[in-house]
Amino acid sequence: MNDFVHHRRTELLGTYVLNHLTGPELAAVQDHLDDCAECRRTVAELAPVVRALARVDADDVTVPAHLEELVVQRVDAQRGRRGRTPLLLAAAAAVVIAGATWWFLSPSVPLEPVALDRQAPGVTAEASLVPHTWGVEIKLDGQGFAAGQTYQVAVTRADGGEVSAGSFIGTGTNVMHCNLNSSVLRANASGFVVRDAAGTITLSSTFPQR
Incomplete structure (x- = not known):
């Protein structure tokens, strides 16, 4: 399994x-796994963190700004005594952040993974969408997009038209996390495309019909 897939998991x-x-x-x-x-x-070592979260009363907690940084710093302070690895640090932070997000944001909009039809050579990516009341949000993670190059993203409509969902700059071999938004409602959205500076399709996806 390549480093990108391992990182995403x-x-x-x-x-x-x-x-x-x-x-x-x-x-x-x-x-x-x-x-x-x-x-x-790592999953086995995270069990105490999960048990601690289960005892937290959300009504008595205030989520501070820069939560991720604070969590990593606090866990990192224990590394010398407990021998925490960078992977465990990241995962422990993710547990707390995910728990806080679950309790305080109360997500009611489902995250829908979508398959990619086309990926240009050297590009590795995963995508999902969020169907909002105002349109479709695309969450795109990937690497291999030419560093410094601007890529345009468009959501395709069921009638064949396209609506811009924004743009991003490639990060080369570094993993990129990108949120893109369009005004196309989920019921009218049929997929999305990513084009490089020359207009060539680098990435594309067809959404499942609903």
Whole structure:
């Protein structure tokens, strides 16, 4: 399994141990755990964090700004005494952040993984969408997009038209996390395309019909 896929699965461990994954994302993490002893150890070590979160009363907690930075710093302070690894630090932070997000944001809009029809050579990516009342949000994670190059993203409508969802700058071999928004409602959205500066399709997806 390549580094990008491993990185993406690791990012989901916090949500996984909180039992907040479903569908394709849950299956993907479970498959990864079957093959990755390192991540299995991390999941086992996160159990005390999950138990601690279960005892928290959300009504008595105020979420501070820069939550992720604060969590990583606090866990990092224990590294010398407990031998925490960078992977466990990231996963522990993800557990707390995922738990806080679950309690305080109370997500009611489902995250819908979508398959990619086309990926240009050297590009590795995963995508999902969020059907909002104002339109479709695309969450795109990937690497291999030419560093410094601007890419345009458009959501395709069921009638064949396209509506801009924004743009991003490629990060080369570094993993990119990008949220893109369009005014096309989920019922009218049929997919999305990513084009490079020359207008060539670098990435595309067709959404399941609903």
